[in-house]
Amino acid sequence: MPRVAVLATGGTIASSKGADGTSVASRGVQDLVAALGAGDVAVEARDVLQLGSYLLAHRHLRLIAEAVAAELARPEVDGVVVTHGTDTMEETAYLLDLVHNSPKPVVFTGAQRPADAADTDGPANLREAIAVAAASRARGHGVLISFAGRIYAARGTRKAHTVAPAPFQTADGGPIGRMDGTDVRFAMQPLRPPALPLPSTAFDSTRVDVVSAYPGADAALAAAAVEAGAAAVVIAGSGVGNGNHALCAWAEEAVRAGVVVGLSTRVAEGPVVPYYGNGGGADLMRAGAVPLGSLPLFQARILLALLIAGGRKPDGQLLDPYL
Numbered sequence: 001m002p003r004v005a006v007l008a009t010g011g012t013i014a015s016s017k018g019a020d021g022t023s024v025a026s027r028g029v030q031d032l033v034a035a036l037g038a039g040d041v042a043v044e045a046r047d048v049l050q051l052g053s054y055l056l057a058h059r060h061l062r063l064i065a066e067a068v069a070a071e072l073a074r075p076e077v078d079g080v081v082v083t084h085g086t087d088t089m090e091e092t093a094y095l096l097d098l099v100h101n102s103p104k105p106v107v108f109t110g111a112q113r114p115a116d117a118a119d120t121d122g123p124a125n126l127r128e129a130i131a132v133a134a135a136s137r138a139r140g141h142g143v144l145i146s147f148a149g150r151i152y153a154a155r156g157t158r159k160a161h162t163v164a165p166a167p168f169q170t171a172d173g174g175p176i177g178r179m180d181g182t183d184v185r186f187a188m189q190p191l192r193p194p195a196l197p198l199p200s201t202a203f204d205s206t207r208v209d210v211v212s213a214y215p216g217a218d219a220a221l222a223a224a225a226v227e228a229g230a231a232a233v234v235i236a237g238s239g240v241g242n243g244n245h246a247l248c249a250w251a252e253e254a255v256r257a258g259v260v261v262g263l264s265t266r267v268a269e270g271p272v273v274p275y276y277g278n279g280g281g282a283d284l285m286r287a288g289a290v291p292l293g294s295l296p297l298f299q300a301r302i303l304l305a306l307l308i309a310g311g312r313k314p315d316g317q318l319l320d321p322y323l
């Protein structure tokens with residue numbers, strides 16, 4: 001019988017209403033697993049955290065990465081499931097994908113409706129995620145997100161709807177697999193860039209901020225980020241990654257001072273491309289901003305933080321296999 005380790009971190013899948021009527025992550029992993037009943041997979045369950053994912057800091061992401069690595073290292077474990085809030089699942093799942101160095105599947109899941117709701121989607125999502133983690137077909141695909149019958153590669157996948165029961169979308173793509181009843185099916189296999197080392201404690205304090213371009217935006221927030229200790233600032237440019245004259249002038253100075261300036265886009269899908277001058281993306285890149293391809297904005301932030309925490313200077317060549 002395949003063996004799957006379920007690691008719980010909180011999120012709506014573990015949430016129920018408190019006295020004030022708001023939902024808070026308050027259920028342990030044994031509650032989640034007890035709702036499943038017996039199946040044909042041996043399940044071991046352990047709590048790592050019990051937090052809404054909107055509360056996570058880098059140190060929490062590192063703890064999850066370490067807990068997953070410890071399970072993957074056990075020969076008797078065939079796969080790992082991580083239950084996690086959906087708000088920032090794209091960040092944690094992508095971090096784990098970047099450091100994933102095993103054929104065994106790691107499968108993230110969660111819920112959009114709390115554990116005490118009559119129509120909670122948690123048990124069905126967890127049952128499916130366990131089936132994916134136990135499936136030999138899921139080996140070699142890296143870190144996956146299994147949600148509402150669909151299976152996504154972590155890289156490129158983001159939360160695209162606040163409340164929909166299937167809230168995830170892959171930029172310029174779709175699910176790579178699905179549940180056919182209880183059967184796990186894949187239609188494609190993600191390309192896997194070389195695995196990076198696990199985050200060290202330096203990751204906890206590596207500050208990478210995001211500032212947006214919008215009509216009338218100046219560089220005050222970008223400058224404040226550097227002042228607060230940011231090692232890198234990601235500009236969420238408009239369109240193909242455009243800024244304005246104020247952001248270009250700031251970027252030139254920041255790059256000269258040793259700050260990494262990443263260039264992403266506030267648009268949901270599509271790459272950053274140096275089409276425009278007069279304060280546009282081409283000028284930001286001339287100022288030294290590094291383009292972050294079509295990686296979703298908040299995954300690009302994680303990539304820079306992991307590289308910088310590992311003592312690497314993210315330039316075009318280093319970033320290329322990950323974009």
Ligand SMILES: NC(=O)C[C@H](N)C(=O)O
Nearest residue numbers: 011012052053085086087
């Ligand atoms: N559906 C969810 O899990 C959202 C929740 N706020 C969280 O990320 O923890």
